[in-house]
Amino acid sequence: MDSFFKTVDKIKPLYDVTYQVMLFICKILLVADILITSMSVLGRYVPFIPDPAWSEEIVLTLMSYMAVLSAALAIRRGAHIRMTALDRYLPKNLVKVLDLLNDVCVLGLALVMLIVGWKYASTIGAKGSYVSLPKLSRFWMYFPIPVAGFAMIIFELEALYNHIKGFCGKGEDK
Numbered sequence: 371m372d373s374f375f376k377t378v379d380k381i382k383p384l385y386d387v388t389y390q391v392m393l394f395i396c397k398i399l400l401v402a403d404i405l406i407t408s409m410s411v412l413g414r415y416v417p418f419i420p421d422p423a424w425s426e427e428i429v430l431t432l433m434s435y436m437a438v439l440s441a442a443l444a445i446r447r448g449a450h451i452r453m454t455a456l457d458r459y460l461p462k463n464l465v466k467v468l469d470l471l472n473d474v475c476v477l478g479l480a481l482v483m484l485i486v487g488w489k490y491a492s493t494i495g496a497k498g499s500y501v502s503l504p505k506l507s508r509f510w511m512y513f514p515i516p517v518a519g520f521a522m523i524i525f526e527l528e529a530l531y532n533h534i535k536g537f538c539g540k541g542e543d544k
Contacts, residue, residue, distance in 0.1 A: 375540050378531060385528045389446050392521050396439050403432045424502040431511050438483075438518035445476065445525040470533045477526040483519030491516060 406425050413421025444450040452472065457465050491512035498508035 372540070375535055375538075382528075385446070385524065388521065388524050389443065392439050392443055396436050396443070399432045399436050399439075403429055403436070406432075422502075424500065427500050427502050431514075434511070435514040435517075438514045439521065442518045442521035442525060445522055445529065448529075450476075466533065466536065470530070473526055473529045473533060477523065477530065480519045480522035480526055484516050484523065485519075487512065487515030487519055 406429050409419065410421055410425035410429075413419045441450065460468075491509050495509035495512035496507055500506045500508060500511075
């Protein structure tokens with residue numbers, strides 16, 4: 371069993387890279403969001419700065435990307451919202467089992483986000499366009515859901531592995 375854990379532990383850099391890429395994407399989206407919003411607000415009051423009609427829709431789309439991607443990042447850090455008020459009153463093994471069950475349920479949600487999100491993005495989203503940018507497909511408005519589902523699957527697999535490793539006494543759960 372030790373060789374199994376040592377072998378799987380070699381994949382950890384892949385999780386680290388995925389986390390860093392998602393974090394970098396969130397940072398870029400935040401910077402773009404701030405710049406577009408600043409330009410839009412300044413464009414309302416300063417005559418020589420343009421106030422593009424598309425700014426509101428693009429800002430909202432970027433915010434939706436950041437919201438779901440940051441939720442996926444929270445899974446990796448164990449920072450997602452959860453009920454822990456009763457944990458100190460329950461047996462430690464029960465808490466571990468409940469944490470494992472929680473991660474299995476979140477993995478199920480991530481699979482639904484990936485499958486159904488892709489279906490919506492490629493069907494409903496592909497048929498529409500932004501009001502202020504008629505050449506831009508609404509696919510991009512729905513696309514953050516399957517992307518976040520994919521990232522959540524990766525991070526949940528790591529969390530489940532860490533739980534199993536903890537049950538076997540080879541490490542601590544996150």
